[in-house]
Each structure stands twice: as structure tokens, then as C-alpha cells.
Amino acid sequence: MIFMHIRTRFAPSPTGFIHLGNLRSALYPWAFARHNKGDFILRIEDTDLERSSQEAVDVIIEGMAWLGLDLDEGPIYQMQRIDRYREVVKQMLDSGLAYPCYMSEEELNTLRDQQMANKEKPRYNGLWRPEPGKTLPPVPDGVSPVIRFKNPIGGSVIWNDAVKGQIEISNDELDDLVIARPDGTPTYNFCVVIDDMDMNITHVIRGDDHVNNTPRQINIMKALGGTPPVYAHLPTVLNDAGEKMSKRNGAMSVRDYQKAGYLPEAILNYLARLGWSHGDAEVFTKEQFVDWFDLESLGRSPAQHNPEKLLWLNHQYIQNSDPVNLAVSTKPFAHEMGIDTETGPDFVQVVSLLKDRANTLIEIAEGAKLFYLPAPNLSVEQIKENIAEAVIPALKDLVEAIASSTPTKEAYAAVFKQILAKYQIKMPALAMPVRYALFATTQTPAIDSVLVVLGKEEAVKRLSKVIQ
Template sequence: MKIKTRFAPSPTGDLHVGGARTALYSWLFSRHLGGEFILRIEDTDLERSTQKAIDAIMDGMNWLGIDWDEGPYFQTKRFDRYNAVIDEMLTAGTAYKCYCSKERLEALREEQMARGEKARYDGHCLHEQCNHADNEPHVVRFLNPQEGSVIFDDKIRGPIEISNQELDDLIIRRTDGAPTYNFCVVVDDWDMEITHVIRGEDHINNTPRQINILKALGAPIPEYAHVSMILGDDGQKLSKRNGAASVMQYRDAGYLPEALLNYLVRLGWSHGDQEIFSVDDMKQLFTLDAVSKSASAFNTEKLQWLNHHYINHLPPEYVAVHLSWHIHEQGFNTQNGPQLVEIVQLLGERCKTLKEMAESCRYFYEEFDEFDADAAKKHLRPVAKEALDLARAKLSAISDWSVENVHHAIESTAAELDVGMGKVGMPLRVAVTGCGQSPGVDATVHAVGKSRSLARIDRALAFISERESQQ
């Protein structure tokens, strides 16, 4: 049997981490077994579905690298197919027209709830043989079995049984002629030959209804797996406040797709004690057997740890491509200065996100307006003038501008003045970068470049002289 899975989001908003994890699990399951994965846009909610949301879903999947073999399919383009199946069901007697008014249905609901019963349709239009005009407003209901139970073996949660008496005759076509979500899903899974439906646990209640419709159509029943919810940092249901940002917001915040994928796969799945998984690892190792029934807790610190790992372990050339997007967003030009690969190597250990790296590297390319006040107060003092003067002279004399030669110039300055390296390195760092923190001062001075470093030392010396004159 050819394995075929699907990701079927409703385009009513961005692709958030919960949906992304569902897509990832479904994709990995098919890839692990050499199957196919399709993308289906379930846009039957015409009022809430938007093209912007469709674009956001596709952008998120593309950024994560979750590719699809078929699609995207759109339910709104398949209404003729759905209605043809409904008409066949009306003829076969597995569906019927319902003419009940909203007032009758509301009164029925209130009566049932007053008796402590579950609100459900009573089959009035199935049993009452009334004459109605063809153009009289009506919905179409599925004739749900009233005997027995629906039993399915959830691939994550184990056997689940729902009595058919708990299910009513759900509407499969509205008064306006539009087919409903639960029905469209069934026909799609049938037509698209889906073998495994992997989705969130909020769909468990839909599954018995969909299985009954599939049985009525004589269609094969897929295997079902319902993934548990994700809780936020605070242990509450995931929301925008506690971690439920959209996938693209994580990109904007400076995360690499590999880090987010690695983090999402571990939100409910494990393989021993292993924490780091490449995409190839995931495809090779992922099985539904290892997915937990329990809810998973989002942990931003863990995601940052993974991101820091990938910044430092992926090829710097690749990381630099993602960094360039963030630098563009910061709005500065990197033509005059070191290659971005060098920035990744210099700042990788210090930065947890690429956004932080982009914010930290501006001084390599652009002049800063002023020195950091605290750093200048501490390190650009009259006592630093001699060290900066001598370091400038030695740096100016370098003909082969290399990290080794820059290091030697700084080291020999400290030796000649008989002071510790910090007495030279810290004033030099503040002079060249404008702040008190940077990678190694020799590598930083080298990356900033000879002429720019010398000009900034001159500026620092002028700053010290002005400070002296004001004392």
C-alpha cells in the first residue's frame, strides 16, 4: 500500500507552531515510509478564508522546507464534486433533506438541555412525510447509524469507541447549497487516497462522523492519529501571549528553520535521549509509535539553545544567507566590510538569534554616532591615551593586515608599556566598536579593517582629549 498523508489547514490566519508541528509529523511519516504528502487548503469558510492567510501558510511551509508532492488543492474549487456525491446519497437514502426552521431547532435544543440531554437533531424530517416545494429552503443531513459504535485504533492514543447514539444527523449541505467542512474532508480524503490522517486532538470528535460517512460511501477508512496539544511557557493552552507566534514570526525573530524544525519534532516525539536531529535524521527515525499522548510544553529557552547550536554547527555560508535577510531588515549596507561568513564565525558564539547578530554587527560596516556612555566612561580615560597612541602606531605599520599581525601589535603594545592586555584591549575595543563588548579584539579590529580602525582610534583619542580639557 502506498502511504499518503496530508496537511489540510484552514486559511483563516497565519501558520502557527501547532499547525506547523502537525504538518511536520504528517510529512515525516510519509517521508519515513517512502510515501507521498499533499497540501490541501480547506477554505469552505468563505467569510474567514483569505488569500493573505493562504500565502502565509505557503510561506511558512516553504521557509521550513516542508515540501509537498501534490497540491495545493482548494476545497472551494471542488464544490461540484461534493454536490454530485450528496445528490447520489440522497438517491441512495444515506442522506435526506431537512426543512426544519431555525425556530424549531432552537426550541428543540432548549427542551433537550432542560431535560439534561445532549442537544442533537431528532430526525423530524426523516420521519415526517411532508410535501415540500423543490425550491423551498432546506439543508441536507447525513443519515447517521443509530445502532452500534464507531471504533477506531488511533495510532497515538489507542482504541477509541464512540456510540452512534452520541452522534446526530449532521448537516452536509447548507441552505445556500454549500457543502460543509466535515463532508468535504471525507470526499477529499477518499478522492486523494489518503491512507493516514495525522491531525490535532481537537479533531477527535469529527473522526467518528467522518468514518460513518466514508462507510456510507463505500470508501476505504484511513488510519487516524491525533496529536496532543501544545501548552505555553506558562503551562496554559498555547496562545500568542505564551509562544504561539506564527512560523514567520520566528523567522523574523532570528531563528533558523532547522532549529524550529528540530524543536517542533521534539514537542511530543522522542528517540532515546537524542536532542539534535537533522532533517535527514527525522525522516529516518520518525514513527507515530514514539509520539506521546500527553500535552507538550513550549520552552522558549530550549528553542534558543537549539538555535544557538545550529548557528554554530551549520555551514557558516548557509547561516550567512539567512543573516543577510536580517541585515537587510536592519537597513544597513554590507558592501564595505567583512564577508557575512566572517561575521557568523565571529559572533556565532555570542548570539542566540540571527536578529541579535544583525543588531550586533553594524559597527563592522557603518560608523557609530557616539561611544556607549558607560563603556567610554570606564575605558576612554586619559590613562588609556598612551596605550591607544602606541597601538595605533603599531597597527598603522602593519603591511600584511592579518589577525595574527593585529594580535602581535596589541600584544607588543602591552609588553612595551608593561601593562596587562586588558589595559590595551579594552580601550581599543571601545575605540573601534563604540561599545564594551565584541568578539576577540584582534579579530574585531582585523574585520573592521585597517583604515577604519585607525580613524576610529583617532576619534577616541580626540574624545579623550576633549574629556581632559573639561576636567
């Protein structure tokens, strides 16, 4: 049982678009915070000035809002905390936890090449690290130093990862990390530690590409007197080809899924199952997910993106959606296709008719076109080609029966049954000509439901044109 006040964070870099793999790293800490009545913070790690953009920040915030991942704090921007980072760098220099390093880029590259030639792991050799009795090289003129953290020598960094179990990294594997660049800009691994300490983050739930950063961050945090949070490193999300999900490998952005007519509830449900499970549950609400979520149920193996599974889930959510809400979500797609939903049949009825067969909101809007197009202006030749002369008497009786019946699905079904029995014909022989007379196509949903949605008056008017 967790008794501390849980505080989690999602800390993306706004250097590109946000895809499903990124969003999963937001969903799990959000769910963990919500499950434990804790706080969820959005932190924008924008210290990479050349690659960061406001557009990328906007996409992150919009994507999270679309999925309903509400914030307790944030967005907090690292660039707005620069003075705080510089303050801590100075404190570390003053207390001997960090030191200036004047080794040039060229010297570093030469050192790295020598180490690789000797089949050694490339690492900084501590040339400028002050030690008792050690004489440092003379400070070169006109060179702005980087600031390095004095990593502990000997021993290991050990932590119990909530997903991967116990992880141990020897300090001898870690060199003295650069925590500030020559221009004074702090580096990622340093900022993360200060942020997590200042924001009292209790649990860091993130992708396992950060595992190698964790021992460095733990060492800095301990040197500053902090208590490391609980770390949970999530296995990679692979694309459907088995490669790490990325824009380069064809991953779609959150906006792409939104534009493709996916429901946020379906995306959230799908993301939840990309590395977490609760028994055999496949379709569940956001509330159920929060209620069930715990770190113990996170998987240890890479999760693979399955577009067919996502489409199936979207169909399930569309099928079970309230027609009124679904109509609101579908209208923007219909309007984009030039459909005027304010004239013609009731749009909620149209959506209700189409939703059981649709995989996306775009498919519903495509199907809705049929009901908002002008009545077909069929030529004599078209009528002869598509409506057999022999079925005209049955059509005449059908029109009369429809005109005098109650405009319900059940009443229309009874009318069809009566006419079919009278003329001893099968349903397709009558339904296909009716469809063609109504829309100039034979592909429509169930004809009795279509008649209800189109409206009795309009249906009679269209059918009457082919039997004159």
C-alpha cells in the same frame, strides 16, 4: 513494516494566521510520508466562505515553503471541488444514505433548549429521517432543506488510533450529521471524507480536537464503501502559560518568527520535539528527523511551548551555521537597519565573528552595525575621559606593531601579549582603550578578531587619531 503506498495530507482552514501548533500538524504527516517514500498533499479547506482569505492561504504556503515542507500534490482547494461534493450528495440521496431535513433553526434551538432542560445531550431527534412505516411531516412551503446523513443506529464506531490507542464511540451518541447546507454548500465533515477517499489518503495525522469528528467521518466513509485511513490524533500544543496555543492566547505566527530572525531549521527541529522524541536527541537535522520518524514515537501528553528552549535551539543552529549561508540569511535584516553590507568589511567575516554570541539573526545584524558606522570623531575631552594618559605609550607601540604584523588573529594576539609584557599591564587596561578608539564603545567581541575584520589599515588609522 508498512507496504502500502503512504499518502498523507495537511488540511488547514485558511481562516486565520498559522502558528506553531498548526505547523506541527503539517510537519508530522510530511515526515511520515517522506520516511515511507510516500506522498504529502496540501489541501485547503476553504468552504467557510465568510472567514477564508487568500492572505491566509499565502501565509500557509509561505510558511511551509520556508520550513522546507515540500509538496507532492496541491494546494488543492475544496471550493474547486464543489461539483464533486454535490454529485456525491445526490448519490447518497438517491441511495437512501441521506435525506432532506426541513427543521428550521428556530425549531432546532427549541429542541436543544428542551433537551438541556431535561439534562439530555443536545442532538437532532430524527424528525425528518425516513423509516419504514413512518409518516413524515408535510413539507413546509418555501423552505430549502439541509441534507442529513443517515447515521447507523445501534452499535459503535471503533478505531485503533495510532497515538491514543483504541477508541470506541457509541452510534447512539451521534445524530444525523448535516452534510449540505440549505444553499447546497457541503459541510466540513462531509468534504473531508470525500477528499480523503478521492485522494487515497492512507494516514490522517492531525490534532486531537478532531477526535469527535472521526466517528462521523468513519461512518460516512463506510456507508460510501470506503476504507477508513489510519488515524493519529496529536495531543494539544499548550502555550507557555499552559493554555491551548492560539492567536487569542498570544501565539506568534510563522511570519513573526521569520521576522524575529529565527532560522527555519531551528523552528523545524523545535516543532519536531513538540510531541515526538528519538532517545535523548535534542538537536538534529531535517534528514535525521525524517530517517527516525515513526508514529510509535509520538507522545500522548500535551506538549508545552517553551520560548526559551526555542531561542536556545536557534542559537545552536546559528552557532553551527556555515558563515556564508548565515550571511545570506542575515543581509535582509542588516539592510533593514540601514547597513550597507557592500561597503566596509567583508560581511561574511563580520557574521562569522558575531555568530557564536547571537541568538537571532537580528542580534547578528545589530552587532554588525559597529563595523559599518563611520569612524568615531572623538573630541579631546572624550579621549581624556576614556583613554588614560598613562596608557598612551603602550598604545603607540601597539599601533606600530599592528602596522608591521601579519593581519591574522594569532599575530594580533601575539602583539598584545608582547605589549602587555613590556608595560606590565593587564589586558583590560589596553583592550578597553583600543575598543573605544576604534568604535567609541568598550563593548565588542574579542579584540584580536575585531582587528582582523575591521582591517589593518582602518584599525591603524583610527588608533593613530588618539595617540597624536
